[in-house]
Amino acid sequence: MPDKPSKPSSFILIGALLGALSSLALIGVLSLGESLFGFPFVPFDIFDWMARALPGWLIGTVISTMVAVIRFFQGFLPIGDISTAAKLAEQAIALLQLVAGGAVFGALLAWQAGKLKANLVTLGQIGGLIVLSLTLLVEISLGNPQLSGVAIVWLALVFIGWGWALALLIQRVPPKEAPAESPALSRRQFLVVSGAGLAVAAVGAWGFGKLFGGTGLPAVAGEPTPQPVSGEDPFGAGLTSGPAASPSPQVLTARPAPVDGTRPELTSNEEFYRIDINTRAPQLDGNIWRLHVNGLVDAQLELSLDDLRAMPAQTQILTMQCISNPIGGDLTSSSRWTGVRFMDVLAGAGVQASAVGAYLTSADGFYEFVTMEDIQDERCLLVYEMNSVALPYENGFPLRVYIPDRYGMKQPKWIENIELVAERVPGYWVDRGWDREAYVNTVSVVDTIMVDPDQGEAGMALCGGIAWASAKGISKVEVQVDSEDWAEAELVSPPLSPLNWMLWRYAFPYVSGRHTISVRAYDGSGELQVVENRSTAPSGATGIHSASLDL
DSSP states (O other): OOOOOOHHHHHHHHHHHHHHHHHHHHHHHOOOHHHHHOOOOOOHHHHHHHHHHOHHHHHHHHHHHHHHHHHHHHTTTOOOOOHHHHHHHHHHHHHHHHHHHHHHHHHHHHHHHHTTOOHHHHHHHHHHHHHHHHHHHHHHTTTTOOOOHHHHHHHHHHHHHHHHHHHHHHEEEEEEEOOOOOOSOOOHHHHHHHHHHHHHHHHHHHHHHHOOOOOOOOOOOTTTOHHHHOOTTTOOOGGGGGGOOOOOOOHHTTSSOTTTSSSSSSOOOSSOOOOOSEEEEEOOOEEEEEEEEEESBSSOOOEEEEHHHSOEEEEEEEEEETOOTTTTTOOEEEEEEEEEHHHHHHHOBBBBBTEEEEEEEEETEEEEEEEEHHHTTTTOOEEETTTEEEEOOOGGGTTTEETTTTTTTGGSSSSSEEESSSSOOTTTTTTTTTSOOOOOOEEEEEEEEEOTTOOTTTTTEEEEOOOOOOGGGGGEEEEETTTTTEEEEEEOOOSSSSSEEEEEEEEEOSSSSSSEEEEEEEEETSSSSSSSBOOOOOOOOOOOOOEEEOO
């Protein structure tokens, strides 16, 4: 039975569908251009621009909502840690935005075609030109180094060609059903064929682009050979130095064993959390990168990575945490970082007496202010190595800063410029409503609850986790089983370093059934962590963490 004549609304819907499908092909072509020739990948750049341009309260709400949604799905889906899932979500949203924009573009063209008052192909090209203009404004605003003259020509061909092709596709779809004897495809056949063809083109181009777009690890001239970590020193404690140096390997190996299921005391580079303002990490060339030191100094400096490596190095094991980390969240990691003391770098420039701190700017447009007090802390480092290898791109290659007692929002990555200034200026996240100081809150977490295999089902249960107060240290951890009194836990002491989290363990008798374990910690001065529940914005989450399990 022949289909009924199309209604205008259904024709517009067809245009939207073709616009969305053609956007998939557009994504594939843009990916191919980036992978083969280094041209901008527009969907991610638009998302990054939005993250910088939208109001701070909105960005904060989106971040909190995204973390909450990810934590909800972590309960029953293998979606990985929060930072990995968040970056994948950001990238998916960036691509969906382009697909949605393509659908709107296609719907507008179909609506205009229904009016039959203009050359549709010309309108498609004009639409592509408008998209190109907006794209160039975004790329210029971001200061994208990929935006060369050749790249502009490429983008012009891609976007104007996309508008032309989309208009041509819509023009091929008759607004009413063709006569039965017409050799033209029916609308349903046309959509199946064109949709399948566009999807294959998109998948092929996307996969081909990613095949040639692997990031790998940074390679820099003069990079030292990684120092091996032996079985007698599994954490590399013997490699540490300075005021935050680790205890000896012999002392560390003599400590009580953590409970099975407690997170590793040292995080691998691959598992270290990543939160920043980019869908993808900047990939800077370490051979041409330079650190510029200027402002209120006696002599401006321009330092290469080799220059920094030639200075006396300091290595320390430390914990870093994102201010957006919820109670019990995984936006926290521990690593062994190597770099040069911030104060030593500035000593070569000669800081003038009127300077109150340093304004740091990064390759991705991030910026932050560091107080002179923090700079003069001997544990404050400009870091270029992580677990004895060059910083991964995702963690700030070629240079980032570490400041004790501050959340990660105060610690820029991909640093390019240090300007000594006479007055304090707000940082990137401070401008968006987050805490100016971002001092860390004491936190404790239950990582694991298990039955002691040596005691059997009617015997003892074990629980364990971490506690952290940054440079303030941890003096005591207490555990509450169900509604019983708080009891002191055993510390896996000393920690890997004075800057790292402390592991704890606790054994308790139990009867079969569901049990809830809560934990609280005291910092090095004996002050109890804030137990009132508080959300992450603007100063970091506080509250008691609990975990429940049927034993």
